[in-house]
Amino acid sequence: MSDPMPDTVTEPAPLGVVRTPTGNAEVDGLLERLADADHLAADGHTEVYEDVHRGLREALSALDAGPAPAPGPPVPVPPYNHRS
Template sequence: MSEPVVETGHPEVDAALARLAELDGVETGEHVAVYEDVHQRLVETLTGLDR
């Protein structure tokens, strides 16, 4: 079981990190899609800060 995700206070970041909880009980081969989604969400959030 993974550690609980600590909220950052930034809704977009918290939503992205919450996806990591989906990894519990999922086959390792399916982890890549979740990691890629979390990465993309974080990139979009950071890019939005530059606008």
Template sequence: MDDAPRPLGVERVGTGDGRVDGLLGRLADLDELPVAEHQGVYEETHEGLRAVLAALDVAQGPPPPAAR
């Protein structure tokens, strides 16, 4: 019986945002990395996605005043 890790083969669809696609593409590297390094990749990806979302908030500016 072969207990070696195998790639999941999950197809990744692009988001259309190069920043997000680049970060998510980093997850594909997990198949080639030792398990001990996976947490670092997850943390980098999470922080990168948070930064992209924060940049979107800044680019849009504050919400309009509420209608009365």
């Protein structure tokens, strides 16, 4: 004979994963968003993880694109020197 299962439902418990700041405010904000999953049942984690993943992908893409051009008039292109 086995013990009956208790009728109590436990609330989701935080995993206690330490998030180390990166120094990049955008990335740090996304990593802090992971804490939202601590208060959700497992079936709610996917939405949080996908949101964070999308944000991290966008942040990496922005790094690949390089800095935005400085505002102001365009830099003139020197004329092509035709030599024959």
